[in-house]
Amino acid sequence: QTSWDMSVVWPEGNFHTQNAMTFAEQVSEATDGEVQITVHSGGALGIKGPEGMAAVRDGLVPIADILMSQQVGENPALGVETLPYLAPTLPDLALLHKFYRPMVESIAEDMNQKLLYMVPWPGQAVYSPNKIETLADLEGLTIRVVDANGDAFFNALGAAPLQMPWGEVVPSLAAGTIKGVTTSSSSGVDGAFWEFMDNMNTFNWQASSNIVTVNLDSWNALDPEDQKAIEEVAAALEGDFWMNSANEDAAKIATLKENGMTVTAPSEELRAALVEKAKPLWEEFKTRVPEAAPVIDNYLAVRGE
Amino acid sequence: MDSSVERGGAPASSGRFGAIIAPIDAVTRAGNIVAGLALLAILVMITAEIVSRNLMGRSLPFSWDYSAYAMGTAFMMASADALRRGAHVRVSAVLEAVPYRLSRVLEFGACLVGLAACAALAWALTEMAWLSFQRGSTSATVMRTPLAWPQGLTALGAIILTLQCAAQILRLARGERLAEGAAIE
Amino acid sequence: MTQVATSLVGIMVVLLGSGMWIGLGLVATGAAMLALFRPQMPFIKLLAQQSWNVLSSPELLALPLFILMAEVLFRTNISASLFTGLTPWLRRVPGRLTHINVMGCTLFASVCGSSAATTVTVGRITAGELLKRGYDRDLVIGSLAGAGTLGFLIPPSTIMIIYGVMAEESILRLFMAGILPGALLAAAYMGYIGIRALLSPDAIGEAPPPSSMMHKLGALADLGPLLLLILFVIGSMYGGIASPTEAAAAGVIGAMVIGFAQRKLDLPGLLAAARQAAENSAMIGLIMVGAMFLSTAIGYLGLPRYIAGVINGWGLSPLALIAVLLVFYILLGMVMEGLAIIVMTLPITLPLVEAAGYDKVWFGVFIVIVVEMAQISPPVGFNLTVLQRLTGDSIGRITRATMPFFLIMAAFVFLIAVFPQIVSIVPDMMRN
Numbered sequence: 066q067t068s069w070d071m072s073v074v075w076p077e078g079n080f081h082t083q084n085a086m087t088f089a090e091q092v093s094e095a096t097d098g099e100v101q102i103t104v105h106s107g108g109a110l111g112i113k114g115p116e117g118m119a120a121v122r123d124g125l126v127p128i129a130d131i132l133m134s135q136q137v138g139e140n141p142a143l144g145v146e147t148l149p150y151l152a153p154t155l156p157d158l159a160l161l162h163k164f165y166r167p168m169v170e171s172i173a174e175d176m177n178q179k180l181l182y183m184v185p186w187p188g189q190a191v192y193s194p195n196k197i198e199t200l201a202d203l204e205g206l207t208i209r210v211v212d213a214n215g216d217a218f219f220n221a222l223g224a225a226p227l228q229m230p231w232g233e234v235v236p237s238l239a240a241g242t243i244k245g246v247t248t249s250s251s252s253g254v255d256g257a258f259w260e261f262m263d264n265m266n267t268f269n270w271q272a273s274s275n276i277v278t279v280n281l282d283s284w285n286a287l288d289p290e291d292q293k294a295i296e297e298v299a300a301a302l303e304g305d306f307w308m309n310s311a312n313e314d315a316a317k318i319a320t321l322k323e324n325g326m327t328v329t330a331p332s333e334e335l336r337a338a339l340v341e342k343a344k345p346l347w348e349e350f351k352t353r354v355p356e357a358a359p360v361i362d363n364y365l366a367v368r369g370e
Numbered sequence: 371m372d373s374s375v376e377r378g379g380a381p382a383s384s385g386r387f388g389a390i391i392a393p394i395d396a397v398t399r400a401g402n403i404v405a406g407l408a409l410l411a412i413l414v415m416i417t418a419e420i421v422s423r424n425l426m427g428r429s430l431p432f433s434w435d436y437s438a439y440a441m442g443t444a445f446m447m448a449s450a451d452a453l454r455r456g457a458h459v460r461v462s463a464v465l466e467a468v469p470y471r472l473s474r475v476l477e478f479g480a481c482l483v484g485l486a487a488c489a490a491l492a493w494a495l496t497e498m499a500w501l502s503f504q505r506g507s508t509s510a511t512v513m514r515t516p517l518a519w520p521q522g523l524t525a526l527g528a529i530i531l532t533l534q535c536a537a538q539i540l541r542l543a544r545g546e547r548l549a550e551g552a553a554i555e
Numbered sequence: 556m557t558q559v560a561t562s563l564v565g566i567m568v569v570l571l572g573s574g575m576w577i578g579l580g581l582v583a584t585g586a587a588m589l590a591l592f593r594p595q596m597p598f599i600k601l602l603a604q605q606s607w608n609v610l611s612s613p614e615l616l617a618l619p620l621f622i623l624m625a626e627v628l629f630r631t632n633i634s635a636s637l638f639t640g641l642t643p644w645l646r647r648v649p650g651r652l653t654h655i656n657v658m659g660c661t662l663f664a665s666v667c668g669s670s671a672a673t674t675v676t677v678g679r680i681t682a683g684e685l686l687k688r689g690y691d692r693d694l695v696i697g698s699l700a701g702a703g704t705l706g707f708l709i710p711p712s713t714i715m716i717i718y719g720v721m722a723e724e725s726i727l728r729l730f731m732a733g734i735l736p737g738a739l740l741a742a743a744y745m746g747y748i749g750i751r752a753l754l755s756p757d758a759i760g761e762a763p764p765p766s767s768m769m770h771k772l773g774a775l776a777d778l779g780p781l782l783l784l785i786l787f788v789i790g791s792m793y794g795g796i797a798s799p800t801e802a803a804a805a806g807v808i809g810a811m812v813i814g815f816a817q818r819k820l821d822l823p824g825l826l827a828a829a830r831q832a833a834e835n836s837a838m839i840g841l842i843m844v845g846a847m848f849l850s851t852a853i854g855y856l857g858l859p860r861y862i863a864g865v866i867n868g869w870g871l872s873p874l875a876l877i878a879v880l881l882v883f884y885i886l887l888g889m890v891m892e893g894l895a896i897i898v899m900t901l902p903i904t905l906p907l908v909e910a911a912g913y914d915k916v917w918f919g920v921f922i923v924i925v926v927e928m929a930q931i932s933p934p935v936g937f938n939l940t941v942l943q944r945l946t947g948d949s950i951g952r953i954t955r956a957t958m959p960f961f962l963i964m965a966a967f968v969f970l971i972a973v974f975p976q977i978v979s980i981v982p983d984m985m986r987n
């Protein structure tokens with residue numbers, strides 16, 4: 066019998082954590098109890114987001130749920146999805162993954178791990194005190210972003226992006242030190258953002274996925290039968306987990322509305338303007354990370370661009 | 371005006387092992403100065419961020435990242451001098467309660483285990499910095515800082531701490547007691 | 556699991572008891588525990604990762620900054636003028652100037668989210684002066700250690716933010732919920748100081764001669780620079796100029812301005828302050844590295860989860876559950892670091908407490924208070940080590956002096972368990 070401790074940095078109630086628990090249960094069933102996975106939520110194993118893949122590589126944990134875009138320090142090609150407006154809808158993202166997944170698998174293998182499944186987060190929205198109807202409404206908005214793409218994109222939009230630790234965000238919002246935040250509908254509910262801002266605009270400007278990977282040494286120690294069973298469970302559940310992501314977004318947006326937040330979507334014109342500002346960042350990325358360029362080009366070709 | 375900074379410990383160069391202890395102490399003091407400057411660097415960077423954001427409407431992308439790295443550098447670089455001057459807190463109740471000879475044996479044993487712990491820390495941080503260098507790992511933030519640099523600074527601090535811990539053992543061996551954490555002036 | 560627990564206590568007692576530096580002793584304990592029970596774990600990699608986490612965490616930046624502010628302030632006239640300003644006013648209050656510790660910590664806690672930083676900053680300004688004036692050593696140390704922990708309970712609070720994220724509860728509501736319990740605890744500390752002063756009057760420094768109202772008002776002017784500094788820090792934060800960590804930097808700048816204006820501080824003095832601050836930070840930093848590593852090792856061995864699971868099986872009544880959890884957290888708090896305690900136990904204890912009829916905000920305040928108690932329980936107690944540095948007394952002596960304040964906090968936990976309204980009344984007012 067094999068016991069794996071699985072590191073998840075999200076809280077117990079997060080849908081990624083719930084997905085991981087479902088996965089653990091079904092793995093136990095499919096392997097007749099041969100492989101037992103214990104899910105440790107909330108970063109209880111002391112592993113923070115950006116070090117997920119390194120921890121699996123080094124064998125600190127056999128298996129982990131990892132936010133892929135936080136791993137760009139290990140390999141910049143892991144940031145493809147997070148390019149602004151590259152894959153703004155779930156169908157877009159599924160298409161991108163057709164070309165992207167083999168690359169992620171090979172990067173994972175280079176880091177001594179095997180990819181089991183990938184599940185997207187709801188897209189990144191913009192929370193702000195005022196309604197955002199045109200680019201002018203973003204002018205000078207001090208908005209908290211989390212990565213280089215966010216910084217570059219909101220700079221291009223004329224806003225004043227800044228990075229600060231999550232712990233500083235809520236007090237800073239309360240005091241007006243920052244005016245807006247870009248994050249998912251889930252985080253908006255977690256942060257009770259209606260206490261500080263009236264508007265949420267479903268920009269969906271950035272996609273990002275979590276990956277669940279297993280350490281190759283741990284994997285290779287399993288019976289081939291168990292390996293096959295786990296792979297089948299992962300493949301079978303992945304579709305459900307994507308549905309959970311879509312449902313999560315809808316449910317969290319409903320919660321935001323219940324609490325009095327005005328939720329809008331960008332108009333056609335605004336959206337076109339946003340995408341136009343985003344495209345130069347794709348080119349920049351392709352120059353900086355040439356090995357990822359074919360993934361982007363092939364995906365865009367199929368999408369008809 | 372602040373004599374407390376230079377207080378603590380017998381003159382290093384006198385007595386047995388002086389030739390080993392004195393250079394270690396010099397490096398240790400240099401580490402403390404680097405750490406002090408790192409703290410001032412944090413102050414400058416965060417202040418610059420406040421000013422830039424409020425007056426120019428632009429945030430400095432490096433302020434948080436580099437400040438955190440400066441903090442790690444300060445923590446580790448000042449650690450050896452803190453050891454030399456007895457600032458690292460220890461539980462001395464048992465040492466005071468037992469006979470003198472036994473307390474010396476205990477202190478020696480504690481120092482040896484402490485040396486092993488320092489060495490493990492220095493090894494861990496050095497290996498991490500080295501692997502980050504080989505793999506080209508960077509931070510995941512806007513700055514994409516090559517992690518080998520900030521990690522290397524903390525590793526250097528841990529190495530100096532290990533050397534100073536060895537120097538403490540030599541001091542014990544020549545009959546001195548470990549520096550006691552008196553109240554800071 | 557009994558074996559894990561006994562080994563942990565045994566190794567720790569031997570290593571720390573033999574006089575090892577606490578931070579290094581914790582590293583060694585963690586390594587020994589992993590070698591014994593998880594030999595396949597690459598402990599060097601884990602040590603590297605956990606140390607780097609502590610060493611590169613922007614969430615901790617306020618700590619070295621406030622330590623630096625304390626060192627700068629120490630080199631000004633602030634301390635002396637604080638005492639000359641308040642002495643005539645507190646002349647007839649039982650306990651007199653000892654109350655400065657509690658009032659200072661309460662005030663400082665409203666700008667500082669960390670408990671160790673609150674203790675070190677206020678203690679650096681008040682401890683030496685109080686001891687010099689003949690105030691009872693135990694009372695001075697105990698009140699500083701106890702009131703210093705208000706840093707977590709009175710907003711802003713780093714621990715509440717961690718809890719809020721993990722429990723998926725509004726951080727603003729948590730902040731509001733901490734205000735009244737914080738104020739009540741401060742009042743309880745002051746009450747205790749007053750009673751102690753009435754019982755043994757010689758424990759309190761000599762009374763100053765009575766003074767006229769004019770003199771009293773004149774004395775207030777001495778408080779000017781300090782009040783301006785506090786207003787400056789609070790204003791920069793609540794006025795939307797600086798985030799909580801940035802406000803700490805504003806505090807250092809303000810302290811420097813005072814020092815230069817009083818002609819007490821020069822560039823060499825500033826460098827000396829920075830070097831002393833670096834030394835103090837390194838002391839806390841090394842313990843944090845050791846504490847995080849050991850906490851993670853304990854977490855890997857599943858100890859907190861196991862115990863919480865056992866408690867779950869007992870099926871206790873609400874008050875009995877709170878009592879048991881209090882003991883559980885006090886024991887964990889002795890050997891583990893506060894943040895790690897929350898991260899490792901919350902997934903199991905929060906559902907237990909919710910099932911017993913308490914809400915997440917209430918449990919947040921409970922957790923903050925037990926984490927505060929962990930700050931003052933030996934051997935891993937940050938406020939104790941800070942006070943060791945400030946006063947030069949042994950950890951044992953400091954622990955004894957702190958005990959009454961520790962007990963006040965334990966009693967307070969029961970008070971809020973019986974009257975949960977103490978926690979909910981302020982956030983409910985805000986909601987309406």
Ligand code: NA
Nearest residue numbers: 664667706709
């Ligand atoms: Na506070």
Ligand code: NA
Nearest residue numbers: 888929932935
């Ligand atoms: Na403790």
